[in-house]
Amino acid sequence: MKPNKNPLWQTNSTERKSYYFYFFGQNMIYNMVAAYLTTFLLLIGVNPIKSASVMLAVKVWDAVNDALFGVIFDKITFKSGKKYIPWLKIACALTPISTIAIFIVPNTPTTSEAFKLAWFAIAYILWDTAYTLCDVPAFGIITAMTSNIEERNTVLSLKGITGGVGSALTTVLVTVLISEHIGLGYGWVAVIVAIVAAATMFPVCYKCEERNKSIDEEQFTVRRMLKYIVSNKYLLIYYIGYIFYSGAQTYNALHLITAYYIFNNTLASLITGTVAALPQLIMALLVPKIIRKMDKTKLFKISVIASIVFSLLLVPDFARNSFVIFTIIFMLRSIPLGIIGVLSFTFTPDCAEYGQYTTGTEAKGITFAIQTFAVKLAAAISGSLGLALLGVFDFKTFDGVDSFEALEAINARAQQTAEALDGLWFTYNAVPIIGLVIALAIWSFYKLNDKDVQVMADYNVGKITREEAERKLSRKY
Secondary structure, eight states, rough: OOOOTTOOOSSSSSHHHHHHHHHHHHHHHHHHHHHHHHHHHHHHOOOHHHHHHHHHHHHHHHHHHHHHHHHHHHHOOTTTSSHHHHHHHHHHHHHHHHHHHHOOOOOOEEEEOHHHHHHHHHHHHHHHHHHHHHHEEEEEEHHHHHHOOHHHHHHHHHHHHHHHHHHHHHHHHEEEEEESOOOOHHHHHHHHHOOOOOOOOHTHHHHHHOOOOOOHHHHHOHHHHHHHHHHHHHHHHHHHHHHHHHHOOHHHHHHHHHHHHHHSOTTTTHHHHHHHHHHHHHHHHHHHHHHTTSOHHHHHHHHHHHHHHHHEEEEEESHOOOHHHHHHHHHHHHHHHHHHHHHHHHHHHHHHHHHHHHOOOHHHHHHHHHHHHHHHHHHHHHHHHHHHHHTTTTOOTTTOSHHHHHHHHHHHHHGGGGGHHHHHHHHTTTTTHHHHHHHHHHHHHHOOHHHHHHHHHHHHHHHSSSSHHHHHHHHHO
16 A cells, blocks of 8 residues: 555545545436436426426425434444444445436326326435435545545545546436437436446445544534534535525536527537536646645635636627637636536535534534535526526427437427527526625635634644644634
8 A cells, every 4th residue: 555645644545546436426426417307307398397396395305304314424323333434335325226216207108297297206305315325424534534634625626536527427428328319318328327326436435444533422412413503604604605606507407408409419518518627627636736825715716706707708699609609618617617616515524623613513414414405405406496497488398208319300499489598598607697696795704714624623633722722723713
């Protein structure tokens, strides 16, 4: 086993690699649902507003199961003494299976819309629950792997590379296979994605080590946990902003439909996807180096402002009428968005350390459950918001269609009105700007910095006393 280049790092190369590849598979599954579920529901002929209603209704259960699992996670102690690995083993099996279930909704000319919606609702609830099991321990385990904040930031940033590759592979694979040029059904594509994802996720269950335990281990009640959530102001500030930002990213859910109807070819989304992925992968390599010299919160906010500027350039007709211009602007916007994507989940461990430091409660399960809830809620909002707005603009759906090849056969483009296509363009490009602006306003109240979080982490694992921590902090928390 190769020694660490940084002697202060606590993890080894093997476990870091298994951790990175876990997110390769997890991002494949997440991207399959977040980016293609809306298109799938439109193709199978379900009313957009009804689909949107079901997606949001499922979030009622989501609010319950995430909070419930967070409490269960923080209270259960396994005989092995491990806190995260047992849950990951369960998740690695259930998440791929539930993903397949979503995309095999029966879709024949005789299948009623009510039956389709019922199947989708049940499968989506199962997936939602499984993804909670998949996400919370995966992010929480980093706090047990290492208490070094620089190491955490680096590992969480670099996992963005493999995660990005997983998302990119899903984008290429799904787009090509379900396009009008091949026409493979969503169900078979979901099986392929699930198998690859499971194969890359399972190694983390046997390679990662839980080496750091907190000095305040599992001593709380449900009432104390609720009090902890309310008192962890930076956790709430960050994820309220995140829900507005990510929930308004309707372009993620509508990229295939937009490529087909606006640019006349679903494979156009592969071009924009590729030019977006390259800057994001480069940023995943550069961000760990940048945040060694620049506080990540400052870099994050600057990137949000840059994203707003480039997003505004995508709305006018000159971008809609020229795919080349659209692609260039889309690529430029992907640079700050790539930085945001890399940094997005590096704030959760910081909030966990802050919460423990200020409340005395070690509640990483609840902390990361809120992250999972915010991610899934935002994905559901972006998808349901996109569907609902298309319904408002009278965007037409077709019964018995499960691929773009079938849409080509019925000449679907000619059947959409000009108002429906204008509504699609507005939903794809203008809505995300609103989310970015609101999120930036909320994130302006986030004040944690890396140096202070390292002090808090050192105190939380017993390396320094409370008095030493108070002297080292830059401000009163």
